[in-house]
Amino acid sequence: MPEQKQAYRDLESIFRAGVERVNPKELIPAGLHLEGELLTVRSETTSLAIDLGEFERIVVLGAGKASAAMAAGLEQVLGDRIAEGVVVVKYGHTEELTRIRLIEAGHPVPDEQGVRGAEAVAELARGADEKTLVVNLISGGGSAILPAPFKGEGRGGRLTLSLQDKRSATQILLGCGATIQEFNCIRKHISALKGGRLAELLHPARSLNLILSDVVGDRLDTIASGLTVADETTFAQALSIVGKYGIEQQLPAGIVELLRRGADGEFPETPKPGDPVFAAVTNVLLGTNYTALSAAAGKAEQLGYAPVVLSSRVVGEAREVAKVLAAIALDMRALDLLARRPACLMCGGETTVTLRGNGLGGRNQELALAFLQEIAAAGASTAEGITFLSAATDGNDGPTDAAGAFASVDILEQARRRELSIGGYLAQNDSYHFYEAVGRLLKTGPTNTNVCDLQICLIY
Numbered sequence: 001m002p003e004q005k006q007a008y009r010d011l012e013s014i015f016r017a018g019v020e021r022v023n024p025k026e027l028i029p030a031g032l033h034l035e036g037e038l039l040t041v042r043s044e045t046t047s048l049a050i051d052l053g054e055f056e057r058i059v060v061l062g063a064g065k066a067s068a069a070m071a072a073g074l075e076q077v078l079g080d081r082i083a084e085g086v087v088v089v090k091y092g093h094t095e096e097l098t099r100i101r102l103i104e105a106g107h108p109v110p111d112e113q114g115v116r117g118a119e120a121v122a123e124l125a126r127g128a129d130e131k132t133l134v135v136n137l138i139s140g141g142g143s144a145i146l147p148a149p150f151k152g153e154g155r156g157g158r159l160t161l162s163l164q165d166k167r168s169a170t171q172i173l174l175g176c177g178a179t180i181q182e183f184n185c186i187r188k189h190i191s192a193l194k195g196g197r198l199a200e201l202l203h204p205a206r207s208l209n210l211i212l213s214d215v216v217g218d219r220l221d222t223i224a225s226g227l228t229v230a231d232e233t234t235f236a237q238a239l240s241i242v243g244k245y246g247i248e249q250q251l252p253a254g255i256v257e258l259l260r261r262g263a264d265g266e267f268p269e270t271p272k273p274g275d276p277v278f279a280a281v282t283n284v285l286l287g288t289n290y291t292a293l294s295a296a297a298g299k300a301e302q303l304g305y306a307p308v309v310l311s312s313r314v315v316g317e318a319r320e321v322a323k324v325l326a327a328i329a330l331d332m333r334a335l336d337l338l339a340r341r342p343a344c345l346m347c348g349g350e351t352t353v354t355l356r357g358n359g360l361g362g363r364n365q366e367l368a369l370a371f372l373q374e375i376a377a378a379g380a381s382t383a384e385g386i387t388f389l390s391a392a393t394d395g396n397d398g399p400t401d402a403a404g405a406f407a408s409v410d411i412l413e414q415a416r417r418r419e420l421s422i423g424g425y426l427a428q429n430d431s432y433h434f435y436e437a438v439g440r441l442l443k444t445g446p447t448n449t450n451v452c453d454l455q456i457c458l459i460y
Helices: 004-019 024-031 065-081 112-126 163-175 180-189 198-200 236-242 253-263 290-300 319-333 364-378 409-417 423-425 431-439
Strands: 032-035 038-042 049-050 057-063 084-090 101-105 132-139 153-154 157-160 207-212 280-286 307-308 345-351 386-392 404-408 455-458
Touching: 004 024, 004 290, 004 404, 004 455, 024 065, 024 207, 032 049, 032 065, 057 065, 057 112, 057 290, 065 132, 065 207, 065 290, 084 112, 101 112, 101 253, 112 198, 132 180, 157 253, 163 180, 163 253, 163 386, 180 236, 180 253, 236 253, 290 307, 290 345, 307 409, 319 364, 319 386, 364 386, 364 409, 364 423, 364 431, 364 455, 404 409, 404 431, 409 431, 423 431
Parallel strands: 057 084, 057 132, 084 101, 132 207, 207 280, 307 345
Antiparallel strands: 032 038, 038 049, 153 157, 345 455, 386 404, 386 455
């Protein structure tokens, strides 16, 4: 069995290999090729060719944590063929761009910079016509980064949401345990751009939409709340989600009023499948969580581990997922279940956290701390040889500067020496300060990509 420090290094190397595989600056030049006037686009699911000679202008729009890196990759391919463009990214997730304007904005809670970014995107979209090719660069985080509060006239008069309405709704939805699909259903119906409304605004221009998935199952209508994708959800469904989580009294009154009036048919629904606005729309999925997992598995094998990939669709409460993963890891160590040791157990997806305390952390740090609690219950001798990492591929886990955190018997012993209560920190959702105390946070800085989270466990 290697020393514990080597296990931490191997885990980080495996994680970084997965992240690097979905680096947009590599993905886009690999998937897009320009020969003369012919632009070919190839991905795992798409193959098409576009004659650039049919267009007078190429405009680039984008939103999401990875959009700056996607823009840098696109500039490598199209260069000065790009007439103008704007992408909106999370603060710090930047790249050097020459043809495309960059606007930094708040995430996960939207801010005024995001509103300005959304207005800039909308202005360019409105200026597009049949002779314009619009390339949209869409990645996870686009929902919060591109806030365009709803404005509309209904039978009961005009209704206008504010940025503060959206900020309050975001904070409430982040803490109520709603899934990303439920979260986005509501966001689509309180926005002027989401749920296919950007495509509606672009019509009749031709749009090529390059998408990096941060959504479990890779549903295009959920990534960044489906800016260019037909929306099958409704105002009525959004209203039912509010009821499901009992947050009607917490949400701003204007949002509840909008959902009610929309469900009653006062305001137009988001554009649905078959709507003519999607006739000139092409959505291309470039990278996914499974893409990253596959690369991580390859790195694990290179380092001498037998890789076992469970799933790229793991969801649920972080603490419950931790219980399942710890149980599998303990059986793999005791019984050589699934693979002979040394083995590397991997999965990916996006868990949720129901806030109970007022601490600091993110879903990956909470999952790692809950995993640590499980191996503590199993006993040090039983869990010896198990080292775990849960981390966000974008480099930011929740409102922290860490990507995630580790779990091992070594950390368990450090916690005991420092008299740190795992249960106490979990009760306060304060995983960050626990891991800060034992020095086992993973800090990568912004990676400028985003395909959900990776959970990786080494078993010796």
